[in-house]
Amino acid sequence: MTISPPASSKLGARLRGLGSVLLSLAVTLFGLLLVTFIIGRVVPIDPVLAIVGDRATEAQIEATRVALGLDQPMWQQFFIYAGNALQGDLGQSIRTGEPVIEAVARAFPATLELATLATIMGVLAGVPAGVLAATRPGSLADHLVRLVGLMGYSMPVFWLGLIGLLLFYGVLDWVGGPGRLDAAYDMMYDFEVTPVTGMILIDTALAGRWDMFTNAISHIILPAGLLGYVSMAYISRMTRSFMMNELSQEYITTARVKGMPEWRVIWVHAMKNVAVPLITVVALSYAYLLEGSVLTETIFAWPGLGSYITDALLVNDMPAVLGGTVVVGVAFVLLNLFSDLLYKLVDPRAR
């Protein structure tokens, strides 16, 4: 017999739960800002010299130092940095003088589009593959899934990207080349499509420009497929191990003994429990794609956050690098939070 607690304390527990989630979010963000701040100060790059350049006089150097607040004590500099960041001011790019947040806002949709499509592919391919391997351990299918997964794990993505481009674009002509659209479409794009989300697939679809939409698909399919492959490698391996674990549980045996059809045992009963840890896996993989597509974006000339950070890194533009990193970090934290919430929704025990 269970005694239900009074409603007010239930609400209290919920609020406490929300409070602790928000607190951990705040602590994580604080830590993130602290770490990026320290990295920014530890790297042997003088931000003043990077801004004023080779030709400046001592007076100009000193003026810039003061303007950047570098004459303040370190802890004070941190609080200025953190305070600005909380208000959405991630500083100015040294290279272009543009507010970092604006550049990031422009680049992020391209990355989001790529990572989302890749994750969808990774889940759609990875989960069935993992289940297939788990239900027939030791079979040819199992070995195949593991081999394909291992390759996705161990090959450098940029290498796979180049090979993929050479083969599918260079030789076979099956897909579009680097960039988000063919040059001809790219030129028209700004004038014929209203930017709504910044994601080309969605914006062209909204505008009813199916020719551009298909062209955009032909461009995104290879980088997304590639990242999806890497994501699939991870998801299929985790699915396999979760599923194997679940299938050895007593309730599964009970269900089978009762004569429940096998597909129902796997896809309904076991999957319900596999889904819980899998959410975290997918969220992690998604977050990894948001930050880990740096090299892929460079190879595919994809104007996303990854190539923005790479370009900035190559010219020692630390505010841009750190600002981009903070945004990726925030996305990471939010995804984690989201997966936690979803977790609680799916798994009654976690409520």
Place this chain on the structure above:
Amino acid sequence: MLLDPSLRRAGLAALSALMLSTAPAVLLAETPPDTLVIADAIDDIVSLDPHEAYEFSGLDVVNNVYDGLVELDPAKPGEPIPGLAESWAVAEDGMTFTFKMKPGLTFSSGNPVTAEDAAFSLQRAVKLNKSPAFILNQFGWTAENVDSMVTAEGDTLTLKTDKVYAPTFLYNCLTAGVASIVDKATVMANEANGDMGNEWLKNNSAGTGAFVLKSFKPNDGYLLEARAGHWRGDAAVKSVFMRHVPEAATQRLLLEKGDIDVARELTPVDIEGMAGNADVKVQADVGGQIFYLAFNQKNENYKNAKFLEAMRWAVDYQGMADTFLKGNMVPHQAFLPKGYLGAMEDLPYSLDIEKAKALLAESGIAAPKVVLDVRNAADRMDMAQSIQNTFGQAGITVELNIGEGAEQLKRYRARQHDGTLQSWGPDYPDPHTNASAFAMNADNSDGASTGGLAYRNAYDPGELHAKTEAAVAEGDAAKRKAMYEEIQKTHRETSPFIVMFQIGYQSAMRSNVEGFYTGGAIDSAAYWLVTK
């Protein structure tokens, strides 16, 4: 092509099936025939306002969208030719310049080009006071006095300078992007918060150039559209589309597939890899940057003329240029890069270990050791190792101090280095830019920090300082040229600088592309002469 509704269940299989079935049909394998498509790394663009732009990619746009009073001929830069002004003259006093505007020219808005626009443009550049403003400030123009120094009346623009300068110095500086003429009415109509239209001009254009800026997306690309009825004659292509493609391998793939017409950021490896492809060709050109060794004269050894000469003969200039620097560097041994007024292209020094050894013995310096600061970039490390090797053969021990660029620059500026491997790029299209850096040092005392290169190496150029000052005031262009030649000759024989290379650029393009000028060491790329 419309999406088949039955394919909406977006499974991987469905997606890839869609891909495979539709891809070949939607791919436009070739670039549009009336559009020049270029791939380059353009993430350096700060602004497309001609009075603010001061980086390679930004100035390329400015050069095609705006014109100046005087210009450089893209096909053979070096000598100013008429731009928006049809003639110019300098008064007896040497400080008053007048420019007569060409009649009948219009901006892309349709407004006529007047002397008033020209005066406004130069005043605006000085008042905005962005990075390149110093090029105009050199003539004594400040935000306070520029309205009286730069004036317009009728079809004539009058420029006053604070003292006598070589007319060629002024003309050369007027070919720079910062001296571009903008449409006063249009720019001021788009002014916000007293910025003289600066924010608006970052993404729009208001010039007389062969092209009009249609769109610009930072880190992504820009689109230029040709103007009909341009005063130079219509451009051969209707539009120019620049794509930001930072990866060289990616550029090469795009070029070989025909998805772009010009690739500007290829490595020597890519260039070599394309040999034998009849669809593409490579065009070599030089840029403005020069690479040099410099030695700090706080170390007495580097005041010893014989020792300095020994080192000049201990560098394998040609060997490096022929091997690992292939296409990236061209041997060059004077501080003015090829293309500048008075630049010297002769190469008096070559690797001669025996001569270096003999000179070293004459110098009386026993077992010399050089600590060479080198930036941790691949080509510089390769150069440094070659120098270490050949100096070693001549009996000079080289210890490499490899570090991050900004940190080394700090040491260099503070005169804490012993020797250093460095590069220098000119700031504006006149020889004074490099001459003042390499051969002028008004105050050699510690803490003076003039920022000049002579100062950084504690080098007192002696009479060269005064000669450089005289050269920038010399009215006769031919005499002025001779003066720079003499300064460079003395400089390379006596100074603690060893100039080794001028940077080389290789642009690869489809074989049907003709007339693509990169601007060389002085100017920026010109698109209006390109045919394809």
